[in-house]
Amino acid sequence: MTTTTAAIRATGLSKVYGSGAARVIALDGIEVRVRRGAFTAIMGPSGSGKSTLLHCLAGLDAPTGGTIWVGDTKITGLSDDELTDLRRDRIGFVFQAFNLVPTLTAAENITLPLDLAGRRPDPQLLDRVVGALGLGHRLDHRPSQLSGGQQQRVACARALITGPDVVFADEPTGALDSRTSRELLGFLRDSVDEAGQTVVMVTHDPVAAVYADRVLLLADGRIVDEVQAPTAETVLDRLKSLERAGA
């Protein structure tokens, strides 16, 4: 156990949707701890609760039970405005799609969280992020004028621009081809290695999981396994055994 506080921590996390016959237990007593500066992947069969976990950890959705800390801040029980501030200043997001405001240019989309906070972007950070993502010549384009990969890179840049405690990504490469996926994942990896960024990513792709330091495996709302320093083979093996167990 490290003595430094974790970037994100949750205990006894549960999430129940609906009631009666329609009752679904999406998360069932999750215990999780993510180290600062680590790249964590979450994997598991469809419907196992990966997205739900991510949304709860990111303060987008309220869990039914349990406690979540982002750094030293306990986020369960915060008011809507406090949660919003937290998302704006300390958390970054990349969704699978629909990441960008269509009427704003790429540059404006990137600086949107700062705009919302009424802050000016740090020009150096902006240059670095934009440069690393190779977006320089696309900054004045609207999302509709960008390819899917470019749109996801803009979303990444937006997630990083505030220097957040954690970046969450839910299947960020789900709609991309393998080469574009690799570029995006490489970029996330670099931000961890070079800037000490903490990244939590949900993925279905064992190849993508290889970019992570650690893989958490989810099944039926529970963390059932964990792989350190994953390779494509180990991840695939574990997933297969999971599916066999579920079948």
Place this chain on the structure above:
Amino acid sequence: MLKAMPRELLAHKGRLAMTLLAIALGVAATVASWVAADSVATSLAGTKTRGDVGVAVRAADASTTMSSSTAKRLRGLPGVQRVHEVVVGKAGLIGRDGKLVAATTVLDRAGTNWDDSGRFTLTDGRAPRGPGEIAIGRTEAGKSGLGVGDRTTVLLSDGRARDAVVSGLFDYVSLGPRSGDGADPVPAVAYDRESARALLGERLSRVELVVQSGVDPDAVVRAALGVGYVVSTGSELAAAAAAESDDTARELRETLLPLAAIALLVGMVVIANTFTMLVTQRTRQFALLRAIGAKRRQIRVAVVAEALVLGLVGGTIGTLIGIGLGPVLLAVMRPGDDLGYTVSPVAVLLGYAVAVVVTVVAASGAARRAALVPPMAALRADAVVPKDVLVRRSALGSGLVVAAVVAVVATAGPSEDNLTRIIGLLSALVGAAGVLLLAPALAVLLFRPLLGLARRHGGSAVRLGVRNAARDPRRTAGTATAITVGLGLICAFGLLSATFATLIASTTRANVPAGTTVLQPAAGGASVLSPSELDKVRATPGVSRAAASRDKIVPISYPGGRTERKISAIEPDALGTVLTPTLTAGVADLRRGVVISQNQADMLGLGLGAPITLVPDPRTPINTTIVGIYEATELGASIFYDVALAPAPLRDQLTIIYASGPTARTALGEGFAQRPDVTVTDREGLVAQGIEAQRLAFALLYAMFGVAIVIAVFGVVNTLALSVMERTREIGVLRAIGASRALVKRTIRVESIVISLFGALLGVTLGLAVGAVMQHAMFGQHLWDITVPIGVILTSLTGIVVAAVVAALWPAAKAAKTDVLAAIG
């Protein structure tokens, strides 16, 4: 953040234009009303500034008369510098076409004497000299086509007529107010002093004095003439005149602004609906903003800011249109008046204030809903739209409707007093608001069976169109209610107008026998006939019986209190002969007391034998009792009393003359052929006249409601265009799997017609219901004693269908152009 919003607006120019127009039209109506009222006020205030008169002296009441000898006594008194006599008498100018010229002032007061007091400003020719010359007002010259040197005829009192040559034209500067006690009416005809005394009468209307400063005019007049005279200084009169023009402007404003408010209200429904749709469309975007850190307040502020921008732009357009429309409105409201045109800063400010407030208020609901979008909505394909509390809204609506129905039924008695009627009317309005709240629920109720029907019997366009309209009852209802309000107003007032017309006809027919010939002053308004006309009627061969009614609204008191009512002094033998009111109790014998209408008696709580006091003149109150009660509607209601009891001056002011006899109609027609100042007609003529007058009164209302409908149609265009955009993907899929462009167009058209007709039918129903209560409140009839304005209803329904088809043109074209690949890609 705030940047995204205006861009969002600019990205959809058509939608922007429609929303702006909806705002602009409402604002334009308001500004035009204000500008019209302002112009009237400043024109009136600007026309009369006579600084030359120190004092005006007039008789305090009819018991004192003034003549030249009165003026003579004032002339030459110490401190009095100049004295001018003012004669006012009957003078009717006959135009080139042989008809009476409609003068600014009623016939009986349209003639005066020419003098150099400063009242007249000669604009052409020269002052009149001798009985064969007249000067006429420039306004009347313009209307009649008469000019200097033209020969014409002037109608004088007692049926005399004199030919005269127009020697000059004048502008008149009034001293003090133009109407009311001590008014200085604007004359149409001026004779020189001697001729005026000979032709118009010896009696002076007033004497104008110029006194030395330091002299107390009151004291001078009292010393010379004694009591019984009213002395007003020039500045007092000027103040009264200013107050009068302010009143006129205020009245005009009070007539026009409520109408403008209706246009605004409809505009508000359209704007609110547009914003709701804009917000729904952008749910995902709001959710995304919320996810990455936009607070609820920021979203709300952004939507309100958007409304603010729209309000300012729409306000600018609307104010400009309104300023442009002002003169048109003036021409309609006060035709023939020579009015200046004034745009005050208040009008402009009002335009902007109204635009901003209306838009922001209309958008506030949408803003609140936008702020409620949960961030999670960004992550789902099927965005969760926060549902408005439809149940609560419907519950409130039903509550209001039930309460309103109860209140209306409770106050539905035909003899209720005014307060109860007002309560009934207000309840009806509350009920109407309740129905508007219920509109989405009604849409659900109505569209479900309609949808089934369309599935079974309709073609694919009908099926799809109805389904689209039924998909979001809230939105459909929102669009439809804009039409509902406009059409509801048209139907309510249409019913009022039709019922009124029926009432005029039935009342007239009930009280006036078919064989009665009717004589009225041609000038209308407050004009009256004189006893000489009655004498002439009586002397006409073929007339066996004649009587005249002298109507006046006067104070009355009765055991229950005091109020004001119209009373009619008439010859006792008229009842049962030339007039035939149907008695429900008592006798029609005016020698023994008064005859009152049933509904008045009920309202005042009076029965046969009840005492009542009529006060046509405060010095001679008439204490009498009720001897007869007749059936009448409010419209024809009056209290008949014996003319012998009426004060002398009133006896000579005949409102209407009734005559009967074997050949009365033709004989009187011939007898008064040379008298353009008297119209001779009969019962049916009277009916037609009444109906025509009320139709004119309703014309302006219809025009204003028309504006509301136009705004509502913009709302339909807006809704359709937005729903087309919203369904780009769906339409693309339809096109991909084989729907033709024509089918897509037809679908949109059906949707437009279904939404519009829903609103229209709701409007018609609501309008008729409210109209029924309105006619009850105004005429005191039973709720069901209505005449349904079939013509108005059919015309507006047809109009709505046409408007719906037109409104669908642009969105349909847009939908048909949907790019299949882009939509499903």
